Amino acid sequence: MAVKKIGRQTIKFSSPPSILTTASIVGPKEGQGPLADYYDEVLEDDLFGEDSWEMAESKLLKEAVTIAISKGKLKIPDIDFMIGGDLLNQLISTTFAARDLELPLYGLYGACSTFTEAISIGAVLLDGGFADKVIATTSSHFSTAERQFRYPLELGNQRSLTSQWTVTGSGAALLTSSGNGPVVTYSTIGKVVDLGITDVNNMGAAMAPAAANTIATHLTDTGRGPEDYDLIITGDLGKYGRDIAVELMKKEGFRIVKNFTDCGIEIFDDKKQDTHAGGSGCGCSAVVFCGFLYRQLILKKIKKLLLVSTGALFSPTSFQQGESIPGIAHAIAVEMKGN
Incomplete structure (x- = not known):
């Protein structure tokens, strides 16, 4: 019997997991926006020292995860599962980062809904007693998304007024079974x-x-x-x-x-x-x-x-x-x- 499910589509957590720490890294354009003071790091160059935008996005995600874990005074082996995804084919930003971090991975694709999907699954694992510490993370990059979904940047296509600007950045949230955070x-x-x-x-x-x-x-x-x-x-x-x-x-x-x-x-x-x-x-x-x-x-x-x-x-x-x-x-x- 699903005792924690209420209504049609909602889970009510009996032991609500805590979001112990978070970390965020953004690109130069995002760093010029109104929320600039709240990011952990703002890049000067959206290539982030890499040879491609795709590898730069993966590095963004890896660094955000690392910062969030270090804020919690923990180390990578202390984390039970990494849960996350991105927009690129086969989740290459997430999987390459997980490869380097050597963390057990739940790779998710919910397009831009993936961040709350990752936190939801992490909360289920923690509330169900299947883990003590999980990291939920996602990333995107303007240039990788444009290359995959729209037009090569070199073409200089005009953008319609209803179009949106894909954020270059990654966020990571460290969830634990207990803690003083939200x-x-x-x-x-x-x-x-x-x-x-x-x-x-x-x-x-x-x-x-x-x-x-x-x-x-x-x-x-x-x-x-x-x-x-x-x-x-x-x-x-x-x-x-x-x-x-x-x-x-x-x-x-x-x-x-x-x-x-x-x-x-x-x-x-x-x-x-x-x-x-x-x-x-x-x-x-x-x-x-x-x-x-x-x-x-x-x-x-x-x-x-x-x-x-x-x-x-x-x-x-x-x-x-x-x-x-x-x-x-x-x-x-x-x-x-x-x-």
Whole structure:
């Protein structure tokens, strides 16, 4: 009997795991954004001393994991499992980093929803008594994503106003079975939702229906309302996707305007940095959470947070074959103890 599952899609943790430490590393453009003071490291060069952008992204992830573990005054062998993923074919950023770190790996692909998916699975392992310490991590890189999903940078293609800028960065969260950090109390696993969007330059529209579905399901399953959270923040809908999600939530009977924003909106200053609709990528919600949001939780400026990472589940092959773009969103409730 699934005693920890409530409602349709939500897990309630009986021994909520603690997020003991976090780490975040970003590229130069992200370091010029409004959240610059909250990252552990800002790169001067997005090649990060490597010969390719792909290897630079893998190094980002490896370094973020290493920093998070060292912040917890632990060593690599102290970690039971590494859980993570990225946007590249066969998860090469994650798997090459895991190769170097020599950590047991759960490799995940949820597109840009992967960060909350990783934390969710880590929390299940900890709450179930299968591990004591896990590291959840994701990465993305503007240049690797452009090369794989869109056009070679050398072509200089013009970007549409609805397009988003893939974040160069990696975030890592160290979860433990006990600790004084913020705790993961609920996890709502998303369903794949597809309303027929086919424009690869409008990811926000493709992901917004899944975000609205997951948020509505979470609130229904838990019996909570939007007002029970200090902040509800999606992963990378961007400003247009966020507006669509707000309208879809209204149809579900929930109004979430005042305390609802998006990591892709917060990470860049779109007017000064020319990022159009905002940020995206597996690293988007990861670095915003592991940098800015985690700090706000520790300072108790935010006491209850609903983080909803969103992903567009398409590939160059499916797009070229005329398929639509399915979306998915996973949610975690993160709370400070003693609320």
